[in-house]
Amino acid sequence: MSTQPPPISDQPVLKLLNVESAYGPIKAIRGVSLQVRRGEIATVLGSNGAGKTTILKTISGIIDPRKGSVEFKGEDITAKDPSYIVEEGLSHVPEGREVFPLLSVRDNLLMGAYTRADRDGVAKDIETVYGYFPILKERATQDAGLLSGGQQQMLAISRALMANPDLILLDEPSLGLSPKLTKEIFEIVVRINRERGTTILLVEQNANMALNASDYGYVLENGRIVMEDTCAHLREKDDIKEFYLGMKEDGVRGERRWKKKKTWR
Ligand SMILES: Nc1ncnc2c1ncn2[C@@H]1O[C@H](COP(=O)(O)OP(=O)(O)O)[C@@H](O)[C@H]1O
Ligand SMILES: [Mg+2]
Numbered sequence: 207m208s209t210q211p212p213p214i215s216d217q218p219v220l221k222l223l224n225v226e227s228a229y230g231p232i233k234a235i236r237g238v239s240l241q242v243r244r245g246e247i248a249t250v251l252g253s254n255g256a257g258k259t260t261i262l263k264t265i266s267g268i269i270d271p272r273k274g275s276v277e278f279k280g281e282d283i284t285a286k287d288p289s290y291i292v293e294e295g296l297s298h299v300p301e302g303r304e305v306f307p308l309l310s311v312r313d314n315l316l317m318g319a320y321t322r323a324d325r326d327g328v329a330k331d332i333e334t335v336y337g338y339f340p341i342l343k344e345r346a347t348q349d350a351g352l353l354s355g356g357q358q359q360m361l362a363i364s365r366a367l368m369a370n371p372d373l374i375l376l377d378e379p380s381l382g383l384s385p386k387l388t389k390e391i392f393e394i395v396v397r398i399n400r401e402r403g404t405t406i407l408l409v410e411q412n413a414n415m416a417l418n419a420s421d422y423g424y425v426l427e428n429g430r431i432v433m434e435d436t437c438a439h440l441r442e443k444d445d446i447k448e449f450y451l452g453m454k455e456d457g458v459r460g461e462r463r464w465k466k467k468k469t470w471r
């Protein structure tokens with residue numbers, strides 16, 4: 207089977223222009239502009255409180271921006287109803303997963319497909335997500351609330367896939383997970399992108415994982431984009447290494463080596 211990824215087009219599937227969102231008097235994002243091209247994994251890196259979740263909530267219509275615009279597949283979706291935005295092909299995996307704890311794993315997946323009428327397609331896609339995450343098949347009839355954090359993250363991603371979206375917004379999938387589980391989940395996210403051609407916008411504090419998985423990246427500080435580049439370039443920048451990858455240049459006996467820094471920032 208070919209695993210050749212579908213090509214990334216130059217056409218942006220998502221475009222934010224000067225978006226500003228606030229909670230009462232608190233401006234959380236201040237004039238954010240970014241683009242996600244069809245077929246790519248894009249990432250927004252930023253520390254706690256930088257405004258990552260606010261960006262995703264503004265895109266999916268949960269928060270209405272004070273200024274600016276959000277365009278999806280060429281259509282202005284600024285401040286449209288969240289359910290309309292899902293129907294247009296944009297699924298949001300929220301921070302903290304938010305699975306329905308009292309519904310079974312399988313019913314959670316069916317909830318993700320509520321906008322679809324093609325029952326055969328839904329049945330086929332359930333098998334596809336079970337293929338990505340076999341543990342969900344084993345736990346299909348169990349209440350989702352009984353799953354571990356990592357399994358709930360798998361379920362939340364799978365539920366988003368069940369809507370058969372063009373674009374998935376992924377809010378900090380690594381939050382609270384072990385490095386091993388985080389790695390497993392990121393590998394599947396990349397597989398989903400490569401095999402299905404699903405475009406992904408991922409926001410993360412875990413810069414290391416995000417930069418390795420993504421094609422293009424933005425750095426968000428205090429609600430503003432302060433840097434953007436291909437992830438290959440971002441990984442090589444000194445300030446990214448120091449502040450976001452936790453590495454510090456340390457010349458010992460003329461040797462260049464990178465040392466793990468204890469603090470995040
Ligand atoms: N519901 C809220 N009410 C008031 N302030 C909020 C709310 N949610 C987030 N904020 C503030 O907005 C800023 C950005 O938050 P958020 O988008 O959650 O950041 P991140 O996801 O990068 O951690 C922070 O200063 C945060 O305290
Ligand atoms: Mg957040």
